[in-house]
Amino acid sequence: MxxxxxxxxxxxxxxxxxxxxxxxxxxxxxxxxxxxxxxxxxxxxxxxxxxxxxxxxxxxxxxxxxxxxxxxxxxxxxxxxxxxxxxxxxxxxxxxxxxxxxxxxxxxxxxxxxxxxxxxxxxxxxxxxxxxxxxxxxxxxxxxxxxxxxxxxxxxxxxxxxxxxxxxxxxxxxxxxxxxxxxxxxxxxxxxxxxxxxxxxxxxxxxxxxxxxxxxxxxxxxxxxxxxxxAGFIGSPSMNLVDGAVRNGMFRAEGIEVPVSLADREGVVIGIRPEELEIAGDASASINGKLYALELTGDSTLVTLRSGQTMLCARGPADFEAPIDAPCHLTPKPGARIHLFDRASGQRLDGTRH
Amino acid sequence: MNKHFTRWGERALLVLISVVVLFPIAWMFLTAFKQPRDAYSLSLNFVPTLQNFVTVFSDPWNLGSMVMNSVTVATVTVLIAVPCASLAAYSFSRFCVRGRKFLFFLILSTQFIPAVVIVLPFFLMFRSLELLDTRTALIIVNLAIVTPFVIWMIKGFIDAIPTDSEEAAMIDGASRFRVIKDIVLPMAAPGILTSSIFCFILTWNEFLFALILSRRDAVTLPVGLVSFRTERGDLWELMSAAGVMITVPIFVMALLIQKHFTRGMTAGAVK
CATH class of the missing domain: 3.40.50.300 (P-loop containing nucleotide triphosphate hydrolases)
Structure with missing residues (x-):
């Protein structure tokens, strides 16, 4: 030893x-x-x-x-x-x-x-x-x-x-x-x-x-x-990473609005793990787009949503079903960990809880 | 139908090639057992005799001493060349020495020089050293011819052995020499054996240097064959008997090499 x-x-x-x-x-x-x-x-x-x-x-x-x-x-x-x-x-x-x-x-x-x-x-x-x-x-x-x-x-x-x-x-x-x-x-x-x-x-x-x-x-x-x-290497399916900007305490990208506690800033990447997203009922959710794919893994269903050019993945319940291309809404679970990174350096900015 | 035809075609071709290649050898074997008066006849109908073999081993031909010379020269050459070449091949295969590629090329380049070019310098050298007509001279010359070839051959076999097992042995506590002894040599054994036999055959058949450097005492079998061209004409039946003596050991070795060659090719580490 x-x-x-x-x-x-x-x-x-x-x-x-x-x-x-x-x-x-x-x-x-x-x-x-x-x-x-x-x-x-x-x-x-x-x-x-x-x-x-x-x-x-x-x-x-x-x-x-x-x-x-x-x-x-x-x-x-x-x-x-x-x-x-x-x-x-x-x-x-x-x-x-x-x-x-x-x-x-x-x-x-x-x-x-x-x-x-x-x-x-x-x-x-x-x-x-x-x-x-x-x-x-x-x-x-x-x-x-x-x-x-x-x-x-x-x-x-x-x-x-x-x-x-x-x-x-x-x-x-x-x-x-x-x-x-x-x-x-x-x-x-x-x-x-x-x-x-x-x-x-x-x-x-x-x-x-x-x-x-x-x-x-x-x-x-x-x-x-x-x-x-x-962030991208650890976790399966890997963490959703989306380019955007922070304005007035809100991270914004096409079809995505997530409240964060970070000063206004351009060139921010948000990271949310699929297991920390849940499927929401209506358009008031943080992430809105169309359903791209459903993959049943046994204990859960991987829901892939397409919002503009971005793909996001969420781990939903095994019995979730919806037609492809139907409008779909995701929202971070309560207490979900939202990761923020600087686009240019790739370094972590102060993370926050939802 | 077509496929069937092709297969028969292939077979016929193989038989044809075998006949062409084997015919002179078969004819030599037959002639070796013929009496002198039958030697020039094309008939297969003759009374076989062993007299030719008795004759070549007795005075004045004394094939026995030539056999001894050939066996000694070939064996000693193999015994020196193969261990040296194995170590050299291992080094070339495993160590990143500066100028490794150049050195390897240099060793191979000795094979590009036609033997005729260097036979005279060798003759003069051995004359000054008073080694003319000795087995020692022939061994030295054969080592020079054969060693680069064997290094090249064994390197191929060692290259094919994955380094994993060697590294494992080093970590398990083996020194470099122990690794070579315990791991590399057993794994490369079929290849080394193949190379040894190859080396033996090359030396056994070497003619030019033996012809120039030997006169009476150190004459080897291939050179000895020439002595059957006498003023009385070519003694074909004796030459054939001597030819059989040269060929049989090589046949046996070729059979061995065949078995081990395939093993050498298919062996290797477990993946």
Whole structure:
């Protein structure tokens, strides 16, 4: 167990700046998720911690020790790879045993430990198979068992669930969360899936173009996105974002009027989550337009409304029905969180409640 | 109907090509078992004999010593070239060294030079070193010919192995050499074996340098064949018997290579 500190780290590939200078501290025992679209530098950041990429400048410390120049094998970390990184020529047993073997653990202790780990991830019966004879989920478990077979200071997980089917992903997610709770090892987890980030993380670092744009608890990131990028990235369906202006305490755009507590200002973007909009009965509502689409998701219906050039989405009751192109009205629920952003900088302006 | 026809056409073509390619080899095999008086006849009706094989292994031909020379030169060349080339190929494949592309090109470019151009300098060099007509000279020359080729070949196989497993091993606590030993070599084994056999065949068949650099003691099989052109004429039946001795090991290897070549192509990491 250990705290990880990235101090002013920077990564360049020739002239290309992959990760601009920044610092990040990962607390002891924390589950930190690096979240962002592909190519945002999250995997590079993780690989720098692992020692698989050199850092161009800055320092990496694990448990207070500077480890910049240490090879991966001396960093006392374990990693789960997106493609699992299993050893195809070894059996499941040999795969899980390998880290112990490298550390000179004696045969009897190894066998015992491998059996324990295999049982923990429910692979006990498959120990003598080769990875090619396993399903995706089973391979994932082998990779996991190999990572936890010795107790490292840090776990690194690089999109470990992205090759699994949707159902298995949800199951494995819960298992990962439970495992972290049980072992309490500092974990860094890379994903582009905001749902994984929200469900697993103690804290989420949202990254964009190599930079961490917001670092906070999942709750805070959802409730108070720091900028337009985070607002649009977190949440499914994503937050409705509409360009407009604030006049006399009222945000105005075509077909939209929402009272806000902000001084008059041009170039404002309003953000309202679909789950914080409700369907209103008449034209006195805040948002007026025509019904564009209805999508039943099971527990609710996603109502898409078109107002001028803008599309807005609301989460309505499952039994809501109306003909397409019929006039439709939406209004923020009482107590709904209205987010306001500056168009030019994308930064959050003071938010307000309706 | 049309499809049926095409399939038969393909088969006929394959048979035709096989016949054209295999005929000289088959004829050599037949001749090896013929008596001298049958050697020039086109008839398949002859009494087979093993006498030719007895003759080529006894004085004055002494094919045995040539077999030893060929086996030694080819084996030692493979044993030196393949480990060196594997490490070089791994480095070319995995490390971002400055000028890597240029170096790789440089290594390949040695293959562009016609052998005839360098055979004389080699001859003079080995004469000064007093290595003429030794197996050592042939091994050195063959290493120079074969190593770039093997590096190039093995690099292809290593390139095809995803780096995930290697990185996993490094994180699990393996040093770079341990990674190569435990992960890369087992995964690249079919490719390395294929390259070794290829390397062996190249060396086994090498003619020009062996011809120029050997005289009596270090003569290899391909060069030895020439000695069956005597003042009494070409001794075809003996030449064929010697030809069989050269060909059979390569046939066996080709069979091995075929099995492992497909494995080498289809193996790889688990995704």
């Amino acid at each position: 250990a705290e990880v500190r990235l101090v002013d780290i920077e990564k360049r590939y020739g002239n290309f700046l992959a990760v601009p200078q920044q610092s990040l501290t990962i607390e002891d025992g924390e589950f930190l998720v690096l979240l962002g679209p592909s190519g945002c530098g999250k995997t590079t950041t993780m690989r720098m911690i692992a020692g698989l990429e050199e850092i161009t400048s800055g320092d990496i410390q694990i448990a207070g020790e500077r480890i910049n120049d240490k090879p991966p094998k001396d960093r006392d970390i374990a990693m789960v790879f997106q493609n699992y990184g299993l050893y195809p020529h070894m059996t499941v047993r040999q795969n899980i045993e390998y880290p112990l073997k490298l550390r000179g653990v004696d045969k009897a202790a190894r066998t015992k430990r491998v059996q324990e780990m295999a049982d923990k991830v429910e692979l006990g019966a498959l120990l003598d198979r080769r990875p090619s004879e396993l399903s995706g989920g089973q391979r994932q478990r082998v990779a996991l068992a190999r990572a936890i077979v010795r107790t490292p200071k840090i776990f690194l997980m690089d999109e470990p669930l992205s090759n699994l089917d949707a159902k298995l992903r949800v199951t494995m997610r819960a298992e990962l969360k439970h495992l972290h709770h049980e072992l309490g090892v500092t974990t860094v987890y890379v994903t582009h899936d905001q749902m994984e980030a929200m469900t697993l993380a103690s804290r989420v670092a949202v990254m964009r173009e190599g930079r961490i744009v917001q670092l906070d608890t999942p709750k805070k990131i959802y409730a108070e996105p720091a900028n337009l990028f985070v």
